[in-house]
Amino acid sequence: MKKLDLLPGTLDLMVLRTLQTMGSQHGYGIARRIEQISGNQVLLNQGTIYAALVRLQQQRWIDAQWGVSDNNRRAKFYEITDSGQKKLTEDSEAWWRLASVIEAMLGPQESDR
Amino acid sequence: MRWLRKLLAVVRKQQLDEELQEELAAHVDMLTDDNVAAGMSLDEARRKARLSVGNLSMAHELHRDARGLPTLESVLQDVKYAVRTLRRDYGFTIIAVSILALGIGANATVFSVVDALLLRPLPFQEPHQLVWIENGDPNSPGSTNPSDTASRVAVFRGWRDNSGLFIDMGAYSPFFTRGSYALTGDGEPELLMGVRVTDNLFRVLGVDPQAGRFFSRGETVTGGPPVVILSHRLWQRRYEGDPGVIGRTIELDDQATTVVGVTSAEFDFASVFAPGYGVDLFVPADLDVMANWSNTLSVVGRLAPGASLAAAQVELDIINARLPEEQPELANSSFAAFLSPLQTHVSKTVRSALWLLWGAVGMVLLIVCANLSNLMLVRSVSRRRELAVRAALGAGKMRLVRQLLTESIALAALGVVAGLGLALVALRAIVTSQAVVLPMLEQIRLDTTGVGLAAVITLAVALIIGTVPALQVSRRDPFAELSHSSRGAVGDRAQTWTRSALVVAEIAIACTLLVGAGLLMRSFGQILDVPLGFEPAQRASVKLGAGSRYDQPEALDQLQRQLVASVRSIPGIEGAAFTDSLPLDGNRTWGLWRSELEPTAENVKTTFVRLISDGYFHTMGISVLTGREFSADDGADTEPVIIINETAANTLWPGEDAVGGMAGIFDGERRVIGVVSDVRHNRMDEDPGPEMYLPLPQMTSSNTSLVVVASGDPIALAGQIRGAVQEIDPQLPFTNFRPIAQLVDRAVSPRRFFMSMLGGFAGIALLLASLGIYGVISYSVGQRRAEIGVRLALGALPSRVLLEEVRRGLGMTLAGLAIGMVGALLVARLMASQLYGVGTTDAATYGVMTAVLLTVALVAGFLPARRAARTNPVTALRDG
Numbered sequence: 001m002k003k004l005d006l007l008p009g010t011l012d013l014m015v016l017r018t019l020q021t022m023g024s025q026h027g028y029g030i031a032r033r034i035e036q037i038s039g040n041q042v043l044l045n046q047g048t049i050y051a052a053l054v055r056l057q058q059q060r061w062i063d064a065q066w067g068v069s070d071n072n073r074r075a076k077f078y079e080i081t082d083s084g085q086k087k088l089t090e091d092s093e094a095w096w097r098l099a100s101v102i103e104a105m106l107g108p109q110e111s112d113r
Numbered sequence: 114m115r116w117l118r119k120l121l122a123v124v125r126k127q128q129l130d131e132e133l134q135e136e137l138a139a140h141v142d143m144l145t146d147d148n149v150a151a152g153m154s155l156d157e158a159r160r161k162a163r164l165s166v167g168n169l170s171m172a173h174e175l176h177r178d179a180r181g182l183p184t185l186e187s188v189l190q191d192v193k194y195a196v197r198t199l200r201r202d203y204g205f206t207i208i209a210v211s212i213l214a215l216g217i218g219a220n221a222t223v224f225s226v227v228d229a230l231l232l233r234p235l236p237f238q239e240p241h242q243l244v245w246i247e248n249g250d251p252n253s254p255g256s257t258n259p260s261d262t263a264s265r266v267a268v269f270r271g272w273r274d275n276s277g278l279f280i281d282m283g284a285y286s287p288f289f290t291r292g293s294y295a296l297t298g299d300g301e302p303e304l305l306m307g308v309r310v311t312d313n314l315f316r317v318l319g320v321d322p323q324a325g326r327f328f329s330r331g332e333t334v335t336g337g338p339p340v341v342i343l344s345h346r347l348w349q350r351r352y353e354g355d356p357g358v359i360g361r362t363i364e365l366d367d368q369a370t371t372v373v374g375v376t377s378a379e380f381d382f383a384s385v386f387a388p389g390y391g392v393d394l395f396v397p398a399d400l401d402v403m404a405n406w407s408n409t410l411s412v413v414g415r416l417a418p419g420a421s422l423a424a425a426q427v428e429l430d431i432i433n434a435r436l437p438e439e440q441p442e443l444a445n446s447s448f449a450a451f452l453s454p455l456q457t458h459v460s461k462t463v464r465s466a467l468w469l470l471w472g473a474v475g476m477v478l479l480i481v482c483a484n485l486s487n488l489m490l491v492r493s494v495s496r497r498r499e500l501a502v503r504a505a506l507g508a509g510k511m512r513l514v515r516q517l518l519t520e521s522i523a524l525a526a527l528g529v530v531a532g533l534g535l536a537l538v539a540l541r542a543i544v545t546s547q548a549v550v551l552p553m554l555e556q557i558r559l560d561t562t563g564v565g566l567a568a569v570i571t572l573a574v575a576l577i578i579g580t581v582p583a584l585q586v587s588r589r590d591p592f593a594e595l596s597h598s599s600r601g602a603v604g605d606r607a608q609t610w611t612r613s614a615l616v617v618a619e620i621a622i623a624c625t626l627l628v629g630a631g632l633l634m635r636s637f638g639q640i641l642d643v644p645l646g647f648e649p650a651q652r653a654s655v656k657l658g659a660g661s662r663y664d665q666p667e668a669l670d671q672l673q674r675q676l677v678a679s680v681r682s683i684p685g686i687e688g689a690a691f692t693d694s695l696p697l698d699g700n701r702t703w704g705l706w707r708s709e710l711e712p713t714a715e716n717v718k719t720t721f722v723r724l725i726s727d728g729y730f731h732t733m734g735i736s737v738l739t740g741r742e743f744s745a746d747d748g749a750d751t752e753p754v755i756i757i758n759e760t761a762a763n764t765l766w767p768g769e770d771a772v773g774g775m776a777g778i779f780d781g782e783r784r785v786i787g788v789v790s791d792v793r794h795n796r797m798d799e800d801p802g803p804e805m806y807l808p809l810p811q812m813t814s815s816n817t818s819l820v821v822v823a824s825g826d827p828i829a830l831a832g833q834i835r836g837a838v839q840e841i842d843p844q845l846p847f848t849n850f851r852p853i854a855q856l857v858d859r860a861v862s863p864r865r866f867f868m869s870m871l872g873g874f875a876g877i878a879l880l881l882a883s884l885g886i887y888g889v890i891s892y893s894v895g896q897r898r899a900e901i902g903v904r905l906a907l908g909a910l911p912s913r914v915l916l917e918e919v920r921r922g923l924g925m926t927l928a929g930l931a932i933g934m935v936g937a938l939l940v941a942r943l944m945a946s947q948l949y950g951v952g953t954t955d956a957a958t959y960g961v962m963t964a965v966l967l968t969v970a971l972v973a974g975f976l977p978a979r980r981a982a983r984t985n986p987v988t989a990l991r992d993g
Contacts, residue, residue: 027136028143046140046165047172050133051179058118058180071146075139076132 003043011052013095016088019062019080026067026075027053053078061087122180123189133176141166191519198520199527202492206524208884209488213528213571215877216481218535220567223474223870225540225560227467229553230460236379236556237455238319239415244422245458246272246282246412246429247451260702260719263287263411266404268448271436272412278420278428283314284410286398290390290699293658293816295846296351298364302846304656305347305365307394308382309403315376317415323348325359325374332373333397339370342395344382348375365394367662381555385459386411389550389859407446407703413455426452447714459552466867469944473629473874476622480881482571483615483622487885489521489576490612491892518576525572533564543866550862609893613925616885620929621936623878624966628937629944630875631958632951633868639950640861646758646792646801647696648734649857652820653827654695655850657838659815666749666813672842673726673809673817674745679837680821685830688822690729693814694722695853696794697860705757705805707765708777718764720757720803721794724814729806730789732822733853740772740787743808753811755783761803762788778805780812797860798949820853828852867947879966882929883973886922891977894918901981902989915975915982922974930963937962 018033019025025033030053031046038044056062061084067077080088122129141162148158166172177186199206234240248264263286273282286309293304312328323345332340343358352358362369376382376395383392403409416425429450437443453461460467500513508516536559543549544557657676663669673691680689694700705720706712723729727743730736738759747754755776762771762785774785791801809817821827821834828850835847858865894901901914941953951958 026139026143028140031140032147045167045171046144047137047167047169048175050136050172051175054176054180058115058122069139069143071143073139073142073146074135075143076136 004038004041006042006044011049012056013088013091015049015052015056015078016061016080016084016091019078020085020088024067024077024079026069026077028069028075030078056084059087060084116182119180119182120185123182123185126177126181129180130173130177133173137166137169137172188515188519191516192523194516195520195523199523205488205492206527209485209524210527210531212481212484212488212881212884213525213568214531214535215881216478216571217529217532217564217567218539219474219477219874219877221532221536221559221564222539222543223470224562224564224566225536225557226543226551227471228560228562229557230463230551231467233556235385235456235459235553236320240456241454242280242416242418243318243455244279244414244416244425245453245455246414247453247458248408249449249451260408260700263408264450265408265443265446265448266400266406266410267440267443268433268436268450269410269412270400271432271440271443272414272429272450275432275435276414276425276428278417278425279414280417281313281317282412282414283311283317284398284412285310285314285386286403286409287387287411288409288699288701289392290387293656294365294394294396295367295658295844296363296365297367297844297846300351301848302844303351303848304658304846305393306391307341307365307396308392309398310395311398311400311410314413317413318380319415320380321377322374323377324356325372327374328395328397333399335399335401337397337399339365339368340373340397341365341370342374342376343372344393344395345376345378345380346391347393365396366658384553384555388552388554389862408448422452422454426450445714463551463863463867465944465946466863469629469947470867470870470874472940472943473626473871476626477874477877477881478567478570480619480622480878483619484881484885485571487612487615487888490608491888494608521572521576525568528571529564529568532567533559536564549866550859551866612889612892616882616889616925617929617932619878619882619885620926620966620970621932623875623882624930624933624962625936625940626871626875626878627962627966628934628959629940630868630871631962632941632944632948632953632955633864633871635951635955635958636947636949637861637864637868640797640864643793643797643950644791645696645797645857646735646790647853648822649852649854651825651827652733652822652853653831653850654818654820654853655834655847657691657817657819657845657847659817659842659845662844663815666810669813669815670749670810675841676819676838677726677728679841680819680834683830683833683837685823685825686821686827686834687824688728688732690732690820691726691809691817692729692733692820693724693809693817695818695820695856696733696792697797697856700795702802703778703805705761705765705803706777708775708782712777718761718803720761720805721801723794723804723806724809724812724817725806726809729820732820734822735792736790738788738790739770740785742787742789743806747808748810753781753783754786754808756787756789756806757785758789758791758801758804760791760801761805764803776805778807783807797857798864879969882966883969886925886970886973887977889925890918890922890974891980893921894977894981898981898984898989901984902986905984906986906990911982914984915978918978918981919971919974922970922978926967926970926974930966933966934959934963 014034015030018030018037022029022033027049028046031044031049034042034044034049053062053064057064057078061081063079063081064076065079066074069075141159144162144165145155145158148161149155153161177183235243237243246264247262248268249261264284269282269284272279276282289306289308294307296303296305310328312330312333315322315327322342325342327342328340331337341363343352348354348358358372359374361372363372364370382395383390398410414425416422429452433448433450436448457464503513504510540557540559543551544554659669659672663672677689677691680686700721702719703722704712704717706717710716725743727745727747730742740756742756743754755778757765757771757776765771765776766774771785771788775782776785777783789806792804793799793801794804795802819834819838821830823830831850834850838845838847905911905914937959938954941948945953
């Protein structure tokens with residue numbers, strides 16, 4: 001099956017959610033986590049994650065700090081901020097509402113028919 | 114905030130890029146580690162890791178776009194590119210920026226001067242309400258002689274007390290340039306220039322004192338306490354701005370005088386009312402005393418809000434008609450009131466010259482536009498290939514436009530900066546130059562509106578002309594453009610035509626300016642050649658006013674005789690004498706008539722007066738035509754005598770010998786003992802009127818200047834003269850010993866200023882126009898190099914090629930000349946009032962300027978033409 005292209009804005013949401021559940025994490029860890037959760041269904045060019053990270057940072061939704069990883073490598077660690085938590089809550093709500101609308105519009109899945 | 118962070122990210126680009134680099138490297142490493150842990154070989158693990166991270170430069174690009182301001186960055190890129198292009202074509206850049214700088218600098222300079230003198234309101238409160246009220250002598254309309262323009266005290270009082278449309282009227286005595294006050298006591302004795310003012314003059318003008326107060330009513334009457342107001346300049350110079358000077362007593366003309374106030378720095382009386390003179394003091398005008406003299410007051414009135422100038426004029430006319438009945442002393446005198454806005458009066462002498470200058474500088478701007486457009490046009494053609502390449506590589510039309518715009522703006526920015534620098538230097542030179550005598554000089558500031566305007570106009574024109582042809586490229590098929598060989602790029606016919614037309618326009622404008630400047634130069638030459646009636650060379654003067662210690666006529670006469678004798682004995686001094694007023698340095702007139710006739714308005718002639726000591730004519734180099742000059746024997750007890758000039762003799766004794774005749778002045782009759790040559794007393798460009806000389810011993814004055822003539826440079830003897838003077842009285846101020854030539858310089862200064870400005874503009878215009886010719890011909894020669902090569906190879910004579918190219922230049926020049934001459938005739942008519950001794954169609958000026966223009970144009974065309982004629986056919990054909 002072809003991998004899914006990410007909808008605009010969804011990567012930000014994924015990153016925020018990852019940081020919320022995992023706490024402080026570096027870019028590589030975030031990328032791994034997203035791939036794991038999605039079961040490798042999304043097409044994630046891992047390099048693009050850093051553009052999302054800097055964008056979120058400039059919005060003050062996440063914070064960054066240099067630190068040392070488990071296997072002793074210097075890496076930048078990201079953490080969700082309070083306003084990031086708020087943003088995540090808002091965006092998740094919006095996403096669920098949108099998803100339910102889309103679901104209602106499209107009806108039951110083909111396989112159920 | 115977010116914008117700030119983004120902007121910061123743009124600035125910190127390098128650091129952020131490095132951080133990302135490190136982050137991505139760590140990412141790849143960690144992924145590699147995990148892959149190895151999953152059982153891959155190290156090489157395989159790394160390859161896989163790189164693959165999942167993706168294109169690193171793409172990651173960088175995305176990161177930059179996300180964190181920064183992509184638009185700004187592409188603009189910066191354009192700027193960088195523009196700067197690189199301009200640096201690469203530095204020849205073009207230097208020329209274009211110089212042209213822009215000249216145009217903008219010249220415009221900014223003139224606009225700043227115009228702004229200060231004509232546009233900006235006077236530095237007074239509600240200046241539009243201020244009115245200059247001038248007396249007028251029906252016999253000499255337009256006279257600038259204060260004896261004609263000033264009003265009598267009785268008339269002033271009549272206006273002030275009866276007018277309902279004026280809130281108030283103040284006045285000052287315009288004869289202050291002749292008088293002086295000796296400041297003695299502590300420090301070096303000094304002669305100061307003081308103006309008599311009415312108590313309310315400052316209130317009428319609406320200025321505030323810097324410190325202290327202005328005069329009160331009780332101080333401006335006979336017997337009032339002696340008080341003085343210092344000018345800000347004197348206060349700074351002599352008292353170092355000490356506020357404690359208020360209330361202090363200073364010795365003025367040997368009289369203890371209390372300082373009551375200091376004028377503010379912004380209020381420069383002289384620059385408004387008497388440009389070229391410095392005013393140190395203000396003293397109360399005692400109107401009761403001055404009422405006994407004739408025209409003594411220059412009047413400024415403040416209109417009531419809403420009152421119009423026309424209504425005020427009518428009101429004063431009505432008052433004037435009534436005054437002789439109410440005031441018997443005015444019964445036999447003629448007077449009038451001519452009202453004009455004060456601002457108009459102040460700039461009156463320079464107004465038309467300034468408009469002229471503004472027009473001229475506008476023409477320079479036109480030439481600059483034409484020249485720059487031509488340059489841009491040439492450049493756009495040579496850049497077609499470059500633009501075609503960029504279009505072929507995928508640059509959008511907007512992107513190309515933006516790039517060209519950026520380039521032009523960068524060019525303009527450089528031009529504006531350089532032009533501003535030029536303007537600042539020029540303005541500084543104008544303001545600080547002692548030789549420039551203009552009203553409101555101190556008010557001149559660099560005016561940025563003018564700069565902006567000039568920059569925008571120039572740029573807009575250059576942009577349209579320069580960018581449009583370049584953009585035609587993007588409309589065409591870029592590949593077709595690229596496949597064109599350079600040989601084909603002759604430029605379309607329309608463009609060649611445009612370029613030639615621009616050059617013709619440049620020549621026409623240059624021609625007009627040249628003729629205008631030429632006429633002014635000729636006028637200036639004529640003025641300098643005017644027979645002054647005296648010899649400025651080797652002569653110098655110093656004001657030597659004696660204080661009230663010498664208020665007895667005998668004492669004063671004694672002092673003056675002593676001083677003259679002592680100075681004459683200095684080796685190298687060939688003559689010395691006293692006069693109460695020097696030529697071209699402030700005037701007054703008295704009535705003069707033949708004493709056997711009734712002193713009616715018809716018989717009395719307005720005559721310049723000089724009170725002089727014996728030896729004055731020899732000292733000043735004024736020739737005695739008939740009769741004798743005053744001798745040391747003409748004293749208070751001998752027969753009253755008078756010497757008149759040629760004009761007075763011919764007016765009062767036409768066809769007769771004036772010597773021996775009896776002349777009447779206000780204090781009785783005097784025998785005419787001599788006739789001397791005419792002297793330009795008032796203005797260089799005004800014919801001398803009747804003049805009379807009276808011997809100082811018979812009509813004493815302490816407001817005198819000592820004049821000396823030396824065999825060499827008199828200034829070198831200043832120390833000895835000073836010694837001789839102060840040996841007789843150490844309290845006599847001896848300041849400002851200056852050559853008589855300075856008086857002449859000051860008198861011609863405004864004219865010299867306008868002439869050199871216009872001359873400079875004409876020079877710039879000529880330079881730019883010749884650059885235009887040079888550019889067009891050398892460009893066309895360069896483009897047709899191959900064609901010329903073929904013709905030469907086929908046997909055409911180089912001289913023929915040369916001739917052809919020169920003829921092209923000549924054609925443009927002649928066309929420009931023809932148009933320019935028509936323009937010059939029109940402009941010359943406009944400037945008729947600025948000319949002196951030269952007709953508006955002066956053949957010599959037109960001829961010389963045509964020759965100058967033709968010569969320069971021929972040279973400008975000849976240089977590239979010669980290059981064409983020397984083309985080596987072989988290389989030309991090979992290079993194609």
